Amino acid sequence: MSKVVLEKVEKVYPNGFVAVHGIDLEINDGEFMVFVGPSGCAKSTTLRMIAGLEKVSRGKIYIGDKMVNDIQPKDRGIAMVFQNYALYPHMTVYDNMAFPLKLKKVSKDDIKEKIKEVAEILDLEEVLKRKPKELSGGQRQRVAVGRAIVRNPEVFLFDEPLSNLDAKLRVHMRVQLSKLHKKLKSTMIYVTHDQVEAMTMGDRICVMNLGKIMQVDTPINLYKYPENKFVASFIGSPAMNIVEGELIGFGENILVKIGDREFKLPDNKKEKVKNYIGKRVYLGIRPEDIYIDNIENTERIQGIIDVIENMGNEAFVYFKAFGEQFIAKVDPSKINGLEITKEATFGFHMDSFHIFDHVSEKNISI
Known part of the structure; x- marks a missing residue:
């Protein structure tokens, strides 16, 4: 587990467009932080800069005590779960989850023990021999989460992981992710455009708009004490x-x-x-x-x-x-x-x- 700190972080594209405007943010060790905002607010861009998938134009990003601006994604101690699962279709569930451990040359016995432990946490014991096409959407998402867990990362990054699921399954999966966070006590950063997801899952929420942070606070404080008109109108259903x-x-x-x-x-x-x-x-x-x-x-x-x-x-x-x-x-x-x-x-x-x-x-x- 590690805290994540952003200091005056900017993202400027070659055409001059400023996507992220010098944001400052500290995410505590073991915290579930949710980035929320409308499409185009740069929440995913900010997450991808933390992951190392987007280059930081200005400013500094720290994971733990280490500045990671120039460190490769694989060496940042992060694991990322994407919207589209990104599972290997020709591999079984077991092999999909074991893949990152095989790359690290972990022994077969240790891999087996780790997969067993994670499968129990995510209720995947019965599907370890199946391939992704034989799974439901919720099961595929849990496999993607399991593949992240086995890496034992310092920070978990989730980029709208539930948006492909139907409404009922989304509710079930957000409960499962919240329970998982309490069990692992890991630092998690979760991106969503759904303010209901944000309010029900986050320890704190970072509300973004047009590449700027509008307010960072607990769900209840955002609802009761919005600092500006945007947060007031965005948080709450129906809207203020x-x-x-x-x-x-x-x-x-x-x-x-x-x-x-x-x-x-x-x-x-x-x-x-x-x-x-x-x-x-x-x-x-x-x-x-x-x-x-x-x-x-x-x-x-x-x-x-x-x-x-x-x-x-x-x-x-x-x-x-x-x-x-x-x-x-x-x-x-x-x-x-x-x-x-x-x-x-x-x-x-x-x-x-x-x-x-x-x-x-x-x-x-x-």
Whole structure:
């Protein structure tokens, strides 16, 4: 196990395109770190620089106490699991997993013992004599993970390893990988575009966009205390409702103007945003913080319902207010009586709002 440190790491391609903009990151020894972000945010490029598959343009990468910028991938003490499994089709499961050990001239007895140990961890004992074409997608992925484990690397790197699996199998495999991390206590870096995977698997999450790190924190802190508008809108399903507004001073109070309505900010928000009076802002509220019942002691708005999605355990109500689209996440037992194209009353508390600077998009309310 080793920590991984990136210092001012950049990736610039020959045509001048800057893919990664001088990022700093420290991944702790034994930590499960997830890189998440939309397509093109450079999360896989960053992972490939750690692996040595992409050359670092500027900056330094350390694995343990060793700077690895000019060290070959095979000598970095890493093992990588790819999206496409990369198994040898003519080899059995046993031989696929044994291959990296044979290259290291490990004895047959030691290979046999190691394969047995890893097969038990990954529940592959019954398929060791089969070839990849005889396996399910989940089994193939476990073989690819097993081939990485037998190398006993300092750091595991996963590049969207579950994206080829169906939804049910993805859920099963992410549970298995989380259990594997707890068992091996190894440093793992995992790339995904799926924020649900990120939230359920990572000890910490590195949210990236356009080659920059937007925030690094625990899943719960990213959700509750997003540092900027991008993280607020990216983390959470359904996404946070975000609308434009303005902060207005009114005597000792600060009001938020949204459309033609004004709402008083609570005292715990007022002190944090007082320097932004008279300025445009973005306002964000989570779907679960908008209510359709027990709204007596809340601020209230009227909205025209567009769509109602009943998911069984929860319901999503899409509605328009202030000329903006909102979504409320509610108990499905509360949607009786709501009708498409009809008006309904929704409630919320002002202390549930996040407030973002209109220019920098920084969260100014935390």
